[in-house]
Amino acid sequence: MWGRLQDARDASRPSSYDDIAHHAAGRLAEARVAAQLASSRAPFGELRLWRSLRVPCAPTGRAEIDLVVVSAAGVHLLEVKHWAGAVRLDADGGWVQTRANGTIVRHGDVAAKLRAKAEAVQAYLRSQRVELPAGAVEARVLLTHEACAASEQIEAMEGVLSRAAAAAYLCAFEQSMLSNLAARWLPGSLGGRKLQPALLAPLCAALDRLGVWDRLTLNGGRVIDGDARGFVWAGKPHAAYELPALRQVASEIVFEHRRSITVGSLLAVLGHEPATTLRPALRRGAPRAALPPPAPIPIHAELAFQPAGHPKVQTFRVNDIEKLELSS
Numbered sequence: 001m002w003g004r005l006q007d008a009r010d011a012s013r014p015s016s017y018d019d020i021a022h023h024a025a026g027r028l029a030e031a032r033v034a035a036q037l038a039s040s041r042a043p044f045g046e047l048r049l050w051r052s053l054r055v056p057c058a059p060t061g062r063a064e065i066d067l068v069v070v071s072a073a074g075v076h077l078l079e080v081k082h083w084a085g086a087v088r089l090d091a092d093g094g095w096v097q098t099r100a101n102g103t104i105v106r107h108g109d110v111a112a113k114l115r116a117k118a119e120a121v122q123a124y125l126r127s128q129r130v131e132l133p134a135g136a137v138e139a140r141v142l143l144t145h146e147a148c149a150a151s152e153q154i155e156a157m158e159g160v161l162s163r164a165a166a167a168a169y170l171c172a173f174e175q176s177m178l179s180n181l182a183a184r185w186l187p188g189s190l191g192g193r194k195l196q197p198a199l200l201a202p203l204c205a206a207l208d209r210l211g212v213w214d215r216l217t218l219n220g221g222r223v224i225d226g227d228a229r230g231f232v233w234a235g236k237p238h239a240a241y242e243l244p245a246l247r248q249v250a251s252e253i254v255f256e257h258r259r260s261i262t263v264g265s266l267l268a269v270l271g272h273e274p275a276t277t278l279r280p281a282l283r284r285g286a287p288r289a290a291l292p293p294p295a296p297i298p299i300h301a302e303l304a305f306q307p308a309g310h311p312k313v314q315t316f317r318v319n320d321i322e323k324l325e326l327s328s
Contacts, residue, residue: 014257015320016220027223029082029144030066033170037069040173047071047173048204052212052225057120064213064308065117069173070204074194075132077121077139079114084147087154095154100147111157114139128206136194142166213308215325218316228324229304229313231297240278240297243326249290250280252325255318256294274299276318283328 030051037049050068057063067078085099095107118139125132141160143150148163155162161169195203213225231238241253256277275296282291302315303324 014219014259015317017218017222017320018220024221024223026080026082030080033078033080033142033144034067036170037067037173040170048207050207050210050212053207054211054213055117055120056124057117062211063113063117063120065121068121068207070195070200070207072195072197072200074135075121075137075203077114077118077137079110079139079141081110081141081143081148082145083143084145086149086151087143088151089153110141111159114141114159124210125203125206128202128209130199130203130206132199132203133194140166140169142169212327214305214327216303216305216316216321217323217325219320219322224305224307226305226307226310228326229306231301231318232304232315233298233301238297238301240295240301241280241292246280246292247326247328249283249286249292250326251283252281252323254279254281254323255321257299257319276301276321278318 034049034051037047040047048070051066053065053068054062055065065077066080067076069076069078083097085097087095087097090096090106093109093112095110097105097107099105118137122132122137139159143160143162144166146163150160150162154160214228216224216226216228218224228243230243231240246253256279258274276299277294277296279294280291282288297318299317299319301318303318303321304313304315306313
């Protein structure tokens with residue numbers, strides 16, 4: 001019983017993970033751009049949008065693109081950089097950001113990285129037997145922060161848009177505004193139809209087959225993108241759910257906790273083991289009958305999760321997790 005009482009106490013006191021401010025601001029800026037694009041009336045018909053699409057790319061294996069936009073006007077690859085402070089080029093062509101607090105962050109050659117991603121997208125599509133016409137793919141870096149002071153060298157680079165130019169670029173996706181924008185700000189392929197209807201269906205189907213990151217939300221608000229590997233208890237896999245199968249029918253798992261130490265202690269005295277309840281949410285279009293019921297899991301069980309950009313798998317206690325969004 002004393003062990004159960006200790007577990008009830010632990011369940012009421014989860015670890016708290018504060019979000020990292022500039023990461024949260026970047027996610028919010030990306031979400032705002034995505035929302036604006038999703039509400040746009042695309043020229044020549046429907047617009048499709050993918051967020052955080054992962055494309056096969058050497059030498060890292062996979063490269064992430066913030067936003068991929070497809071319409072009959074073309075394929076647009078967008079990297080949203082919500083950076084405050086001065087941004088300049090170093091001697092090797094890398095981008096160097098100096099934040100207001102004096103912190104220096106080296107981002108590498110952002111434009112070159114995006115060009116490599118664009119080439120990777122086209123190579124992947126060719127491997128899927130989707131051949132795009134010349135000029136159908138374009139890539140843009142959007143500098144969206146009002147306090148971003150990019151150097152003249154960076155602003156003059158092809159495919160890099162300052163805050164004002166980025167705002168005009170996004171408005172260009174609105175069909176009604178196309179005639180009012182300067183040509184230098186228009187997405188190049190929005191000047192006419194580049195993709196015929198017969199090509200759009202296989203193109204979108206090929207992009208749908210690419211994965212996105214899983215997203216882990218921890219108690220306290222921190223959000224981590226990466227790959228969920230499975231649940232672990234006492235050093236061994238825990239069979240609460242088989243994640244590969246669950247991904248097909250569930251879009252996320254909500255972690256439900258009993259935080260009241262009074263209720264938890266009473267239940268512990270009555271013989272109940274403190275547990276977290278995993279409640280999967282039905283993926284759109286999946287059959288409800290295939291969705292497994294909520295499952296209890298010991299509060300000290302862990303989720304094995306590999307954060308994006310990290311070489312090693314990390315573990316997080318289920319008692320400290322609020323939600324796990326699953327890629328398909």
